[in-house]
Amino acid sequence: MENNKIKWGIISTGWIAHKFATALQVAPDSELHAVGSRNIETAMEFASEYSIPKAYGSYEELVNDPDIDVIYIGSPHNLHLENTLLSLNHNKHVLCEKPMGVNLREERIMIDKAKEKNLFLMEALWSRFLPNIIKTKELIDSGEIGDVKLLTAFFSIKSENGPEHRHYNIDLCGGTILDTGIYNIFLSLLLLGKPKSFSAIAGLSDQGGDNSCSYTFRYDKDTLSVMYSSFLANPDVVAEIHGTKGKIFLGHLWFCPGNVKVTYNDGREKLHEFEVKANGYEYEAEEVARCIRDGKTQSDLWSWNDSIEMITMMDSIRKECGIVYPKHDL
Numbered sequence: 001m002e003n004n005k006i007k008w009g010i011i012s013t014g015w016i017a018h019k020f021a022t023a024l025q026v027a028p029d030s031e032l033h034a035v036g037s038r039n040i041e042t043a044m045e046f047a048s049e050y051s052i053p054k055a056y057g058s059y060e061e062l063v064n065d066p067d068i069d070v071i072y073i074g075s076p077h078n079l080h081l082e083n084t085l086l087s088l089n090h091n092k093h094v095l096c097e098k099p100m101g102v103n104l105r106e107e108r109i110m111i112d113k114a115k116e117k118n119l120f121l122m123e124a125l126w127s128r129f130l131p132n133i134i135k136t137k138e139l140i141d142s143g144e145i146g147d148v149k150l151l152t153a154f155f156s157i158k159s160e161n162g163p164e165h166r167h168y169n170i171d172l173c174g175g176t177i178l179d180t181g182i183y184n185i186f187l188s189l190l191l192l193g194k195p196k197s198f199s200a201i202a203g204l205s206d207q208g209g210d211n212s213c214s215y216t217f218r219y220d221k222d223t224l225s226v227m228y229s230s231f232l233a234n235p236d237v238v239a240e241i242h243g244t245k246g247k248i249f250l251g252h253l254w255f256c257p258g259n260v261k262v263t264y265n266d267g268r269e270k271l272h273e274f275e276v277k278a279n280g281y282e283y284e285a286e287e288v289a290r291c292i293r294d295g296k297t298q299s300d301l302w303s304w305n306d307s308i309e310m311i312t313m314m315d316s317i318r319k320e321c322g323i324v325y326p327k328h329d330l
């Protein structure tokens with residue numbers, strides 16, 4: 001922690017690793033110190049794009065760098081357990097992409113290791129730290145729209161990738177539930193808590209993963225959360241929360257940085273607008289830096305228990321739909 005800045009190492013150089021590296025450029029307490037890839041050329045190219053001092057041709061070399069405080073893991077879901085344990089075992093704090101593990105068993109192993117090593121571990125559920133989502137939670141908790149009666153949250157993107165890609169490949173835990181559905185489930189759990197019951201139905205691929213899935217949570221009395229995720233179509237990716245006094249609308253790509261529109265029953269409207277410094281991933285990076293500096297092993301905003309409740313829900317939805325990850329559901 002020289003210069004009082006948290007030094008980051010990044011595992012992998014894929015789509016999300018680029019987003020996170022971009023965000024770290026504006027995170028005031030952070031310094032991007034090194035990147036590790038399976039291939040040294042890829043690592044060097046990535047390092048040069050973001051002016052990163054060190055590039056390594058393996059994840060093992062990266063975690064052996066004594067100057068790194070925290071590792072960001074941006075590999076596919078099926079590698080999160082392995083990469084997290086590698087990092088924790090080398091005494092690095094960890095921010096691991098969502099889903100942290102692909103099932104409850106994996107997340108328990110990761111959390112137990114973080115506890116044993118007394119290191120920080122957090123699932124990179126970036127939406128939790130965005131101003132629009134924080135505002136939405138504040139509005140719900142303060143009763144601004146009254147008692148919530150209906151939440152709808154959708155996340156559907158047409159994926160043109162082939163069956164070998166992580167979106168579809170069942171060996172890589174493909175399917176919408178862990179990839180995009182996770183955001184819908186997160187929103188319902190964050191705003192309304194654990195449901196009393198749920199139902200789910202999926203459209204399955206030839207490999208047995210979900211190409212589309214819908215899930216409905218039932219809360220006290222008559223309150224429902226109705227959600228779906230799909231790789232087969234491109235409808236608007238929006239969320240709405242309807243209460244007895246009004247409604248909250250989160251526009252297209254609701255899980256990203258954006259505005260919060262409140263419409264009251266008498267027709268009044270209020271738009272809450274927010275500015276973003278980079279691409280929104282800086283908020284989770286800043287939370288990690290704050291927690292590490294404060295000597296915490298988990299975040300109050302997205303705790304180990306939050307991750308456990310979310311993966312438990314996703315395991316239950318998968319069970320209901322008959323979806324199994326053959327290499328992971330032991």
Ligand SMILES: NC(=O)c1ccc[n+]([C@@H]2O[C@H](COP(=O)([O-])OP(=O)(O)OC[C@H]3O[C@@H](n4cnc5c(N)ncnc54)[C@H](OP(=O)(O)O)[C@@H]3O)[C@@H](O)[C@H]2O)c1
Pocket residue numbers: 011012013014015016017036037038039042043074075076077079097098099124126166178179
């Ligand atoms: N928070 C968000 O907004 C968000 C958005 C998208 C994805 N994600 C999450 O981030 C993770 C990665 O997604 P992505 O879209 O960035 O994937 P991606 O573009 O395919 O990148 C994954 C990277 O992981 C590394 N890797 C290691 N072993 C691999 C293997 N066997 N096959 C493929 N790649 C391998 C590769 O980097 P090297 O070759 O350098 O080792 C690869 O570039 C997923 O868990 C996903 O859920 C989060």
